[in-house]
Amino acid sequence: MSPLLPKGDRPWQDDPGHIHDAPEPSDEALKEAEFAPGDQEELGVQVPPLDSITALQAIDESREPHGEPAPVPDLSEVKVPRPLASEIRRAMKRYPQKRSASIPALWAVQRRYGWCSPEGIEQAAAVMGVTPAYLQSVATFYDLFHTEPTGRHEVLVCTNISCWLRGADDLLADFMDAAGTDHPGETSEDGEVMVRGFECLGACDIAPMASIDERYYGPLTEGDAEAALEQMRAGKEVLREKRLADRGAAGGSGPRVGTDPRVTRHELNKVTAKRKAKAKAKPSPDAKRKKRR
Amino acid sequence: MAAAAETRMLFRNIDEPRLASIRTYKRLGGYRAVQKAFKEMAPEQVLKELDDSGLRGRGGAGFSMGKKASFLPRGDMDKYLCCNADESEPGAFKDRELMQKNPHQLIEGIIIAARAAGANRCFIFIRGEYDLQGDILDKAVEEAYDAGLLGSDVLGSGEQVELVVHRGAGAYICGEETALLDSLEGKRGNPRLKPPFPAVQGLYGGPTLINNVETLSNVPHIISSGAEWFKSFGTEESPGTKVVSVSGDVRRPGNYEVELGIQTRKLINGLAGGTVGRRKVKCFFPGGSSSPVLTGEEGLDLPYSFEAMAEAGSMLGSGSIIVCDERTSIVQLALRTARFYHHESCGKCTPCREGTNWTVKMLERMVRGEATPIDLDTVASVQTNIIGHCLCVLGDSMAAPVGSMVEKFRPEFEQALERGVPSLNDRGGAGRGAQRKGREAREEAGHLSMAGGR
Numbered sequence: 001m002s003p004l005l006p007k008g009d010r011p012w013q014d015d016p017g018h019i020h021d022a023p024e025p026s027d028e029a030l031k032e033a034e035f036a037p038g039d040q041e042e043l044g045v046q047v048p049p050l051d052s053i054t055a056l057q058a059i060d061e062s063r064e065p066h067g068e069p070a071p072v073p074d075l076s077e078v079k080v081p082r083p084l085a086s087e088i089r090r091a092m093k094r095y096p097q098k099r100s101a102s103i104p105a106l107w108a109v110q111r112r113y114g115w116c117s118p119e120g121i122e123q124a125a126a127v128m129g130v131t132p133a134y135l136q137s138v139a140t141f142y143d144l145f146h147t148e149p150t151g152r153h154e155v156l157v158c159t160n161i162s163c164w165l166r167g168a169d170d171l172l173a174d175f176m177d178a179a180g181t182d183h184p185g186e187t188s189e190d191g192e193v194m195v196r197g198f199e200c201l202g203a204c205d206i207a208p209m210a211s212i213d214e215r216y217y218g219p220l221t222e223g224d225a226e227a228a229l230e231q232m233r234a235g236k237e238v239l240r241e242k243r244l245a246d247r248g249a250a251g252g253s254g255p256r257v258g259t260d261p262r263v264t265r266h267e268l269n270k271v272t273a274k275r276k277a278k279a280k281a282k283p284s285p286d287a288k289r290k291k292r293r
Numbered sequence: 294m295a296a297a298a299e300t301r302m303l304f305r306n307i308d309e310p311r312l313a314s315i316r317t318y319k320r321l322g323g324y325r326a327v328q329k330a331f332k333e334m335a336p337e338q339v340l341k342e343l344d345d346s347g348l349r350g351r352g353g354a355g356f357s358m359g360k361k362a363s364f365l366p367r368g369d370m371d372k373y374l375c376c377n378a379d380e381s382e383p384g385a386f387k388d389r390e391l392m393q394k395n396p397h398q399l400i401e402g403i404i405i406a407a408r409a410a411g412a413n414r415c416f417i418f419i420r421g422e423y424d425l426q427g428d429i430l431d432k433a434v435e436e437a438y439d440a441g442l443l444g445s446d447v448l449g450s451g452e453q454v455e456l457v458v459h460r461g462a463g464a465y466i467c468g469e470e471t472a473l474l475d476s477l478e479g480k481r482g483n484p485r486l487k488p489p490f491p492a493v494q495g496l497y498g499g500p501t502l503i504n505n506v507e508t509l510s511n512v513p514h515i516i517s518s519g520a521e522w523f524k525s526f527g528t529e530e531s532p533g534t535k536v537v538s539v540s541g542d543v544r545r546p547g548n549y550e551v552e553l554g555i556q557t558r559k560l561i562n563g564l565a566g567g568t569v570g571r572r573k574v575k576c577f578f579p580g581g582s583s584s585p586v587l588t589g590e591e592g593l594d595l596p597y598s599f600e601a602m603a604e605a606g607s608m609l610g611s612g613s614i615i616v617c618d619e620r621t622s623i624v625q626l627a628l629r630t631a632r633f634y635h636h637e638s639c640g641k642c643t644p645c646r647e648g649t650n651w652t653v654k655m656l657e658r659m660v661r662g663e664a665t666p667i668d669l670d671t672v673a674s675v676q677t678n679i680i681g682h683c684l685c686v687l688g689d690s691m692a693a694p695v696g697s698m699v700e701k702f703r704p705e706f707e708q709a710l711e712r713g714v715p716s717l718n719d720r721g722g723a724g725r726g727a728q729r730k731g732r733e734a735r736e737e738a739g740h741l742s743m744a745g746g747r
Binding site: 094095096097098099100101102103104106107137138141142143144145156160161162164165166199200201202203204205206207211214215216244245248249 | 304307308371380381382383384385386388389390393394414420421422423424425457459460461462463464465476477478479480481482497538540541542546547548578582613615617621626629630633636637639
């Protein structure tokens, strides 16, 4: 039934059960609805006394802090791998305050262990002289930190507006098919790759695109996802011809540089003009190669 | 001027091989402006030149850069300069290109801006996803230190400018300037109450100047050629060029550097090649996903400038145009937009946390065809209740575009109330996966994509 019917024609207006139009129940009706003592037996349900309900206890327990909060770990008691410790110390030196190094420290932990494991966080906390809880609070805020174990490789498929318009949902499905996972964020069975959808990665010019192990690739078409995961599993370089790093300034072909004299007369441009004249006189090896083709 | 042409200032040598190395950058005239600023000009002169140029911030707010720098108090305390490279707005990718291709232009701009503001400690806050660009910047900063352009004695002037590249870890909110400061201090990236403004009390409680990558990349050009020269570009109120990221349903998505004031149609149809198959432009975001959408009819003939976009009820923002052609379902578009802000809301202020959440829920009901007319009015009213009621503008950034979509395409929403929106990507058979096996299951997966991993 269309909700756009004029008000008078709405059949559910007679139906008091509808959520928006139900009339206020009368006092008598309310009284009737209340359970009288003895109703329990009639219904055949035994409601246990409140303090013995385990679910409630669990809720209480999770809200009550257990004893003292974890203190700053003692560096003499926590075993920290030397490279990790020195990387974190180097990061701390770069900032006026040591806490600024918490994101670099978590990056270091994640690079070493594959995720921000509780042990790794404790080690970083020991080096930085902060509580593990503090670092944990930072790690849970940021999308790129994994607070649970994840695959050895990571594929982030951008699913935001520009990529969506160009078929990002299909691309995400392709990657999940290739990885053999059912839901975004899952790791493949062999533990090799985790595929998930991600918010705008800032590469709408190569939409639809994906970030594979922190490098951008696009625009990806049918078959690319499968090829990428095959190459990754074989330990080869991934989608070489689709790397963002090798692309010229975006926009590709089309009318490019403005001929506005204000720009060509620009002080900084004079050098380029001279160089260009030189280049014209003597074709570069690049140009020669192009001509031959 | 030709019908559609770029005016390349920041992008002048963008495709020069090895431009990211200091040798090439210097050979092409780089680091001359910094010499001029330190050897021929007093800090006050540098500041005046920037102020006179009328350069407006390119990050989204469009505030005068010179004015912002002049708000920093004088005195001997530690002062900070943060370059905001946490470019995460859907549709924006100009800073990525500028950092990846020409990192030294940015570093030169930072050094000069630091002199103007008297800042001695500078940071580039780059989003964690830009790993390649972060590596390039790391290397460029190292080169600049080796060349004596950074450090405790810049170019023998006795001035100290230290620069650190700081990587984020994936949070859109950190692009908000006070959240950026919190994140840089090693905390969760929650915005702060303003005032006090960062210029007075920012990073580590000290005076802080925060500028976008593109803003700072303009600085060397202004200093080397002068404010008057700079003002000969663009319009009176929006001088200079703008790197515009055009994406979505266009044939040549990419970054185009144009003079502000160019006709929007020339940008979309000329430079970016128009829509595929010359389809009608249904609507477009003129300034990233947080700007209210303009329909093709009302927006294409406007000049692309801060003031013209504001007058049309939208904004230039970060200068990122997302074009949606006539196939696009507005309800789906609204849902995509709202989901992004729901995911990225830090949860500190109630209107934003709850408003984004309920907007997504109501729009999902509309897509499934389970909504009631009350939902549509509630969606509209939620948007007006978010705007202006939070510490930062993240909530507003959802409310403005979604509100504009409901306002401009109300019949389409009403249709969705009746029938829902058939497919996730409502484009008929256009999507290549339309006939795929298990397509429906995947659409479910698409619904879950935001929840992935968290």
